[in-house]
Amino acid sequence: MGTQTRKQLEKENRREVILKAAEKIMLEKGLHGLNLDLIANETQLAKGTIYLYFKSKEEILSFLTVKARIMLYDDFLKIKNKNISSIDKLKAIIKANYLFYKKNPHYYDLFSFYEVNERLIETEEMYKTSENIANLVESIAVQAKKDGSLNPNINPMSLTWTMYGATVGIMQLMKVRGTLIKDKLNISEEALLKTFIELMENGIKK
Amino acid sequence: MGTQTRKQLEKENRREVILKAAEKIMLEKGLHGLNLDLIANETQLAKGTIYLYFKSKEEILSFLTVKARIMLYDDFLKIKNKNISSIDKLKAIIKANYLFYKKNPHYYDLFSFYEVNERLIETEEMYKTSENIANLVESIAVQAKKDGSLNPNINPMSLTWTMYGATVGIMQLMKVRGTLIKDKLNISEEALLKTFIELMENGIKK
Amino acid sequence: MGTQTRKQLEKENRREVILKAAEKIMLEKGLHGLNLDLIANETQLAKGTIYLYFKSKEEILSFLTVKARIMLYDDFLKIKNKNISSIDKLKAIIKANYLFYKKNPHYYDLFSFYEVNERLIETEEMYKTSENIANLVESIAVQAKKDGSLNPNINPMSLTWTMYGATVGIMQLMKVRGTLIKDKLNISEEALLKTFIELMENGIKK
Amino acid sequence: MGTQTRKQLEKENRREVILKAAEKIMLEKGLHGLNLDLIANETQLAKGTIYLYFKSKEEILSFLTVKARIMLYDDFLKIKNKNISSIDKLKAIIKANYLFYKKNPHYYDLFSFYEVNERLIETEEMYKTSENIANLVESIAVQAKKDGSLNPNINPMSLTWTMYGATVGIMQLMKVRGTLIKDKLNISEEALLKTFIELMENGIKK
DNA sequence: GATGAATGAGAGTTCATTCAT
DNA sequence: CATGAATGAACTCTCATTCAT
Numbered sequence: 001m002g003t004q005t006r007k008q009l010e011k012e013n014r015r016e017v018i019l020k021a022a023e024k025i026m027l028e029k030g031l032h033g034l035n036l037d038l039i040a041n042e043t044q045l046a047k048g049t050i051y052l053y054f055k056s057k058e059e060i061l062s063f064l065t066v067k068a069r070i071m072l073y074d075d076f077l078k079i080k081n082k083n084i085s086s087i088d089k090l091k092a093i094i095k096a097n098y099l100f101y102k103k104n105p106h107y108y109d110l111f112s113f114y115e116v117n118e119r120l121i122e123t124e125e126m127y128k129t130s131e132n133i134a135n136l137v138e139s140i141a142v143q144a145k146k147d148g149s150l151n152p153n154i155n156p157m158s159l160t161w162t163m164y165g166a167t168v169g170i171m172q173l174m175k176v177r178g179t180l181i182k183d184k185l186n187i188s189e190e191a192l193l194k195t196f197i198e199l200m201e202n203g204i205k206k
Numbered sequence: 207m208g209t210q211t212r213k214q215l216e217k218e219n220r221r222e223v224i225l226k227a228a229e230k231i232m233l234e235k236g237l238h239g240l241n242l243d244l245i246a247n248e249t250q251l252a253k254g255t256i257y258l259y260f261k262s263k264e265e266i267l268s269f270l271t272v273k274a275r276i277m278l279y280d281d282f283l284k285i286k287n288k289n290i291s292s293i294d295k296l297k298a299i300i301k302a303n304y305l306f307y308k309k310n311p312h313y314y315d316l317f318s319f320y321e322v323n324e325r326l327i328e329t330e331e332m333y334k335t336s337e338n339i340a341n342l343v344e345s346i347a348v349q350a351k352k353d354g355s356l357n358p359n360i361n362p363m364s365l366t367w368t369m370y371g372a373t374v375g376i377m378q379l380m381k382v383r384g385t386l387i388k389d390k391l392n393i394s395e396e397a398l399l400k401t402f403i404e405l406m407e408n409g410i411k412k
Numbered sequence: 413m414g415t416q417t418r419k420q421l422e423k424e425n426r427r428e429v430i431l432k433a434a435e436k437i438m439l440e441k442g443l444h445g446l447n448l449d450l451i452a453n454e455t456q457l458a459k460g461t462i463y464l465y466f467k468s469k470e471e472i473l474s475f476l477t478v479k480a481r482i483m484l485y486d487d488f489l490k491i492k493n494k495n496i497s498s499i500d501k502l503k504a505i506i507k508a509n510y511l512f513y514k515k516n517p518h519y520y521d522l523f524s525f526y527e528v529n530e531r532l533i534e535t536e537e538m539y540k541t542s543e544n545i546a547n548l549v550e551s552i553a554v555q556a557k558k559d560g561s562l563n564p565n566i567n568p569m570s571l572t573w574t575m576y577g578a579t580v581g582i583m584q585l586m587k588v589r590g591t592l593i594k595d596k597l598n599i600s601e602e603a604l605l606k607t608f609i610e611l612m613e614n615g616i617k618k
Numbered sequence: 619m620g621t622q623t624r625k626q627l628e629k630e631n632r633r634e635v636i637l638k639a640a641e642k643i644m645l646e647k648g649l650h651g652l653n654l655d656l657i658a659n660e661t662q663l664a665k666g667t668i669y670l671y672f673k674s675k676e677e678i679l680s681f682l683t684v685k686a687r688i689m690l691y692d693d694f695l696k697i698k699n700k701n702i703s704s705i706d707k708l709k710a711i712i713k714a715n716y717l718f719y720k721k722n723p724h725y726y727d728l729f730s731f732y733e734v735n736e737r738l739i740e741t742e743e744m745y746k747t748s749e750n751i752a753n754l755v756e757s758i759a760v761q762a763k764k765d766g767s768l769n770p771n772i773n774p775m776s777l778t779w780t781m782y783g784a785t786v787g788i789m790q791l792m793k794v795r796g797t798l799i800k801d802k803l804n805i806s807e808e809a810l811l812k813t814f815i816e817l818m819e820n821g822i823k824k
Numbered sequence: 825g826a827t828g829a830a831t832g833a834g835a836g837t838t839c840a841t842t843c844a845t
Numbered sequence: 846c847a848t849g850a851a852t853g854a855a856c857t858c859t860c861a862t863t864c865a866t
Contacts, residue, residue, distance in 0.1 A: 035859090035860060035861080036860075036861065036862085037860075037861095040828085045826085045827090046826060046827040046828050047827085047828065047829095047861090047862085048826070048827055048828060048829095048862090048863080048864080049825085049826055049827065049828090051861095051862075051863085052825070052826075056861080056862085057860095057861065057862090112318075122383075122386070127386065127390075130383075131390075151404070151408060153404055154401055154404060154405070155393075155397070155401065157391055157393060158393055158397055158398060158400075158401040159401060159405070161379065161383075161387060161391075161393065161398060162376065162398055162401045162402045162405060164379065165372075165375045165376040165378065165379030165380075165398075165402075166371075166372035166373075166375045166376055166402065166405075167372075167375065168375045168378070168379070169371045169372050169373065169374045169375015169376065169378065170368065170371040170372055170375065172318075172371065172374070172375065173367065173370065173371030173374070174371075177367075180328070180333065181367060184333075184337075185363055185367075187361075187363060187364055187367065191361070191364055192364060192367060192368055192371075194364075195360055195361065195364040195365060195368045196368045196371075196372065198357070198359055198360060198409065199360070199365070199368060199372075199405070199406065199409030199410065200405065200409060201409070202357060202408050202409040202410075202411075203404065203405030203406060203407070203408040203409035204405065204408075205408075220850095241834080241835065241836085242835080242836065242837085243834085243835085243836095251851080251852090252851065252852045252853055253836090253837085253852090253853075254837085254838075254839080254851075254852060254853060254854090255850075255851050255852070255853095257836095257837070257838080258849095258850070258851075262836080262837080263835095263836065263837090447838085447839060447840080448839075448840060448841085449839075449840095452849085457847085457848090458847060458848040458849050459840090459841085459848085459849065459850095460841090460842080460843080460847070460848055460849060460850095461846085461847055461848065461849090463840095463841075463842085464846070464847075468840080468841080469839095469840060469841090534798070539798065539802075542795075543802075563816070563820060565816055566813055566816060566817070567805075567809070567813065569803055569805060570805055570809055570810060570812075570813040571813060571817070573791065573795075573799060573803075573805065573810060574788065574810055574813045574814045574817060576791065577784075577787045577788040577790065577791030577792075577810075577814075578783075578784035578785075578787045578788055578814065578817075579784075579787065580787045580790070580791070581783045581784050581785065581786045581787015581788065581790065582780065582783040582784055582787065584730075584783065584786070584787065585779065585782065585783030585786070586783075589779075592740070592745065593779060596745075596749075597775055597779075599773075599775060599776055599779065603773070603776055604776060604779060604780055604783075606776075607772055607773065607776040607777060607780045608780045608783075608784065610769070610771055610772060610821070611772070611777070611780060611784075611817070611818065611821030611822065612817065612821060613821070614769060614820050614821040614822075614823075615816065615817030615818060615819070615820040615821035616817065616820075617820075632829095653855075653856065653857085654856080654857065654858085655855085655856085663830080663831090664830065664831045664832055665831090665832075665857090665858085666830075666831060666832065666833095666858085666859075666860080667829075667830050667831070667832095669857095669858070669859080670828095670829070670830075674857080674858080675856095675857065675858090826866100827864100827865100827866080828864105828865105828866105829863105829864095829865095829866105830862105830863085830864090830865105831860100831861105831862085831863075831864100832860105832862105833859105833860105834858105834859085834860095835857105835858085835859080835860105836856105836857100836858100837855105837856085837857095838854105838855085838856080839852100839853105839854100839855095839856105840852105840854105841851105841852085841853105842850105842851085842852080843848100843849105843850095843851090843852100844848100844850100844851105845847100845848080845849105845850105
């Protein structure tokens with residue numbers, strides 16, 4: 001292994017350390033509670049050092065977002081490889097989103113953050129991860145189209161993004177209004193999810 | 207008109223001027239770019255004066271949110287009173303959301319659960335406006351259930367909130383990713399909307 | 413009664429109303445919680461109107477201080493007229509200070525405020541009330557000197573001011589540190605007072 | 619000297635610089651006139667920098683208070699170690715208070731229970747310094763009790779706090795009213811002090 | 825590469841006082 | 846006389862970013 005490569009690896013390692021610290025803080029204090037002093041403290045690095053590995057706080061957030069998307073991609077990939085019908089795969093993908101949100105609510109903030117904040121610039125790499133997810137979901141939709149289970153009026157790529165947008169919206173609704181809806185209307189998150197899946201399933205199917 | 211009333215009106219007017227200024231700034235610089243110096247500057251008022259009309263910046267945002275919700279409610283009300291089928295009303299409501307977003311993209315930020323919610327405590331009055339919207343939509347869903355056009359597996363109130371969440375998600379997607387999706391995939395906002403409505407219609411119908 | 417006089421009385425009355433309101437607020441929220449908005453609110457007068465009767469907030473405080481001093485003077489006068497020894501009168505005056513502090517702790521803040529804040533200017537009228545108190549106490553000390561009960565090394569006027577300063581200091585100590593002293597050292601306010609009176613009595617007596 | 623230690627010293631030094639600046643401003647403009655802009659200006663530091671050394675303005679005041687108390691403690695300690703009678707030590711302590719006030723009138727503001735207390739929460743460390751002073755004075759009083767020179771009616775700890783309160787009261791009186799008393803009554807600060815010491819001495823002695 | 829002290833532009837909020845009506 | 850809306854300087858505190866060492 002050359003020096004170049006080792007350096008590269010060390011650099012990657014540092015980045016990873018910083019991202020892990022940022023995650024941990026987000027988990028404890030939420031996205032708004034995250035600042036560079038805390039990251040410096042958590043990593044035992046100087047604040048200036050962090051700027052050697054990431055050119056801004058925004059870049060750290062963008063990397064975390066990429067990480068989150070890759071995790072989601074992995075979950076989706078497992079679904080794609082399952083031996084179930086295409087429609088069931090699409091339903092499973094929605095459920096996977098929900099499970100991801102329940103398991104990593106702080107990560108879901110990042111999705112929201114980037115979905116909502118038009119002033120942050122989505123880098124090429126970030127778009128790539130989105131694209132990967134979209135392509136994966138689309139491939140399932142294409143399969144559904146081929147096997148005739150998909151509503152023929154629906155274009156697979158269009159479906160993919162629509163599902164994405166709608167699902168993120170549902171998760172946000174749960175996160176922000178979930179308690180209120182539960183308390184005032186006695187509708188649980190699970191009931192909302194069930195309704196959403198029912199809607200989507202019927203909407204998708206031929 | 208008594209002095210009391212005129213004073214009241216003038217006060218309301220000032221509040222309106224401040225809210226309009228806040229809107230304008232939000233339009234130009236987004237929710238994040240909104241601060242009291244800018245509002246003071248835009249209104250040609252001293253910063254202290256603004257505090258005579260609103261007790262905090264948060265209150266200004268909360269008023270704007272209420273305003274936005276009321277505007278949306280009014281749009282929905284017109285649909286409810288139309289002489290069309292219940293299912294068509296629900297579709298029209300989704301379209302109305304889209305039109306509202308196109309007409310007032312800056313106002314739509316206020317619907318984005320995430321951004322606002324990190325900064326704002328949902329007051330009773332704010333919840334009231336949500337509730338009004340929800341009740342209105344639910345009444346249409348109930349009607350659909352009665353006339354047998356609604357998928358019997360779906361509970362009207364659950365449908366209402368699911369539609370709300372999903373629709374806001376779609377609008378956010380358009381706002382933040384619309385250009386990218388158009389440029390890279392050649393899917394227009396209208397195409398996304400069409401897909402979404404198709405999905406929802408099939409999902410809702412019996 | 414001429415117009416001049418009635419006007420004067422009305423003016424005096426307004427001033428009284430304003431002072432009463434200020435007192436009430438001080439009682440509820442302390443000296444630091446007192447502001448002109450609250451006074452305006454309490455009196456149902458416009459803020460500008462208050463400035464017709466007092467030229468500044470400081471003037472209001474100075475009048476309240478005068479009132480407090482007059483109340484204290486009245487308490488002292490009763491003691492002077494009692495049929496007890498001069499030394500007992502001086503002791504009674506210290507006790508009267510304590511009782512006044514216990515009954516009107518918010519008024520005592522005013523004493524402190526003026527005793528401590530060298531940037532507030534004592535008006536001639538304010539000094540007058542101090543002088544009245546001092547003269548009254550001095551007259552008792554002079555009597556003690558005459559009847560031979562006073563330590564001959566002590567000048568009556570010097571004693572008067574020394575007693576005043578020391579007593580205010582003790583009251584402030586009680587107010588600010590009373591709880592701490594009670595909790596940590598188990599010395600009650602009454603025990604402190606007793607010690608102080610014992611000290612002063614022995615100090616004063618021949 | 620290790621880096622750790624040098625860094626620590628530099629940090630302490632900066633804190634000292636900030637405290638000195640705060641002192642200087644207090645001397646010129648009083649406790650009320652002290653604000654962070656002035657401190658920043660005086661130290662030639664950015665406002666934010668000051669927050670690297672003290673977490674709030676209150677902390678600065680609390681440090682100054684502790685400093686002042688420690689200075690006073692040191693003065694008292696010298697007296698305790700002198701080869702004079704216990705009673706003379708107690709008298710010397712009162713004189714030391716006066717000298718401290720004359721030398722550092724701006725610091726004496728920090729002793730004034732009232733002013734400071736309205737703005738400051740007495741921390742454990744702050745109380746500790748009070749306690750040290752009190753214990754020192756008490757030990758002298760206890761000695762006086764042992765050698766039979768103390769008025770047996772008087773409890774040493776009670777005496778300690780009473781002396782403290784009364785003395786601070788006298789100093790405040792001098793600070794705020796000294797000029798007036800001198801001008802109108804021709805009683806000098808020294809005369810007041812003499813009277814006070816005479817009173818206390820007689821009060822304390824058996 | 826690594827440091828972390830320093831920066832300084834903001835941020836939201838308060839309140840005694842003024843002045844046009 | 847009375848009003849009360851308007852003022853605006855003052856206040857404490859935050860934090861992403863820079864740069865001399």
